[in-house]
Amino acid sequence: MTLKALKFRPGVSRENTTLTEEGRWFESDKVRFKSGTPQKIGGWEKDSGTQAGGLAPATGSYWGVARALWNWANLSGYNLLAVGTNLKYYIQNTVGGAFNDITPLKETTAAGAATFAATDGSNIITVTDAGSNTQAGDFVTFSAAVGLGGNITAGILNTEHRVATTTSSSVYTIVVGVNANASDVGNGGAGTVAKYQISTGSDIYTVGVGWGAGGWGGITTGYASTGWGVASPAIGVDVQLRTWSQSNWGEDLIFNDRGGALYYWKNNANPTIFDRAVVLSPASPAPFTSDTYCPEICNFVQVTDQSRFAVAYGVNDPDAADPNQQDPMLIRWSAQNDYTIWDPLDGATTQAGFFRLTRGSEIICAQQTRQEVLVFTDAAVYSQQYQGLPFVFNFQLLADNTSIAGPNAVITVHDMTYWMGVDKFYVYNGRVQTLPSDLRTYVFQDINLSQQFQITAGVNDAFSEVWWFYCSANSTTIDKYVVYNYLENVWYYGSMARTAWLDAPLRDVPVAAGYGSQILYHETGNDDGSVNPPAAIDCFIQSADFNLEDGDSFGYVWRIIPDLTFDGSNAPFPTANFTIRPRQFPGTNYGTANNPAVQSANNYLSQRTYNVQQFTPQVNVRIRGRQMALRVGSDTTGVAWQLGTPTADIKPSGRR
Secondary structure, three states, X not given: OEEEEOOOEEXXXXXXXXXXXXXXXEEEEOEEEEOOEEEEOOOEEXXXXXXXXXXXXXXXXXXXXXXXXXXXXXXXXXXXXXXXXXXXXXXXXXXXXXXXXXXXXXXXOOOOOOEEEEOOOOOEEEEEOXXXXXXXXXXXXXXXXXXXXXXXXXXXXXXXXXXXXXXXXXXXXXXXXXXXXXXXXXXXOOOOEEEEEOOOOEOOOOOOOOOOOOOOEEEOOOOOEEEEOOOOOOOOHHHOEOOEEEXXXXXXXXXXXXXXXXXXXXXXXXXXXXXXXXXXXXXXXXXOEOOOOOOOOEOEEEEOOOOXXXXXXXXXXXXXXXXXXXXXXXXXXXXXXXXXXXXXXXXHHHOOEEEEOOOOOOEEEEEEOOOOEEEEEOOEEEEEEEEEOOOEEEXXXXXXXXXXXXXOOEEEEOOEEEEEOOOOEEEEOOXXXXXXXXXXXXXXXXXXXXXXXXXXXXXXXXXXXXEXXXXXXXXXXOOEEEEXXXXXXXXXXXXXXXXXXXXXXXXXXXXXXXXXXXXXXXOOOOOEEOOOOOEOOOEEEEEOOEEOOOOOOOEEEXXXXXXXXXXXXXXXXXXXXXXXXXXXXXXXXXXXXXXXXOOOOOOOOOOEEEEEEOOOOOEEEEEEEOEEEEEEEEOOOOOOOEEOOOEEEEEEOOOO
């Protein structure tokens, strides 16, 4: 008999067949590596905050799918968290506090511009407002309206509503909570004021589909149409995937929705009041009044920490023949210490200016590091460094023929920048390099690159991890993750749906956003606290196949000596599952699972699962095969575990 230590190299590798990867771990889910051995990841809890005022979301804590999280503190000591979703933009003060809607307005109408019409027996109200240009899903708030004469009272109208349908650029519908009656014949009166929030975006990326999506033209969505032979735009040009970028300007916040304007949120002197953000433009009230050179269209914005410039990437050129046309490779920056001045003619004194990159077709994002700003186009990486007058910023090409999956696919930690490309991973540590990955083939063969702008990167510095969340090949929503542990230089992966991630020292643990409009705090407890009561986290790690004997002869495993700890568990009797999975040949399936209907007690070729507790000395097993894989996991609440080096007792068992 032979005692075989089941010791595998740290990390998960799927670059080859399961037998070629002998001595490695091959599959995983919700398991990480610490000090060279696998352990279950920590649990998560849900933030208890809800939206403050307005139309309450049907589910969750706020409207939409969050794509951006940003954490900072104001001078009053409030712990502020910005949450940008595809539908709105929020700021929360303190953990568990209310989510305050600061979504900018695109228009406030004159009194009486919007009128209402009701239909007896229906809860659908038709709104007419010339040139309102709404789309289904947009939000509008009415004030100073009077009731329509019956069930539709002023209180029902004078609140926030969501646009249900649009029939033209001036006519749309809303749905209210009661049905109108025959007395509802009014139009809301001459005092009605409508405040329209900026148009909403989509939670997935939509390409042009259906009739008219190609080059033959035809009817588009909504109320617009194209002629024969004129290409139809993607479904909902204004409802494309919504991503955000943002940076602090002191206590305040500058932010941008990709393809939209620059917005500014001013911290109120009363720290419990959260006013709406305002667009930076010449027509905006002070302190939001900018000069005419302030970008009207932008793909990404940030504030440089060292030199204090607001820098906008992928903007329109006010001096071009068409000043409203976006140049996706053009960069503009404001005056130093003044976000309202952008005129380059004043640059000799203010340092405002512009620069156009040449490598690539569009700027995807920018990432601030300790000494420079990294600017990513779809084909290159640039270094942006402040050098003062006369050029202000120096742009140096760091690498060409590179890629980046999306604006949120990059993260910097300890002055190292990591990002996911469209076919590989990269790292920048003074020079751009390919980041070797034992999961490159596995990830990029099972990824939906039509949804690459959904990819989000995050860091969990307490465990030296960089996470990427992405859509698998057959999914249009995020459902998978891959992790690089930069301390141990290993990779692992699993299934989890997180749309935004922030390692926030001000909030002690990593903050994430999940589907269902929830903010989640990770590394808290041992369970899935997004539901009530908390659910178990189903986790596992499985080894690659290893030969029990010489690869030709069978081996018979008659006992397993487990080695694991349950430190950190809060279950009274924590347990883990050991599954022994035998094969006869590398090309055959693992043996039949535990099922009395299909196996007998003497079927030693069947895989079996054994329950292991804290003080289990050994597990008696009856497994026979040429190769075997070990799977360790748990699926009960309150359990934390870390695996050591279990041992298998094996004896030869012939060749047949």
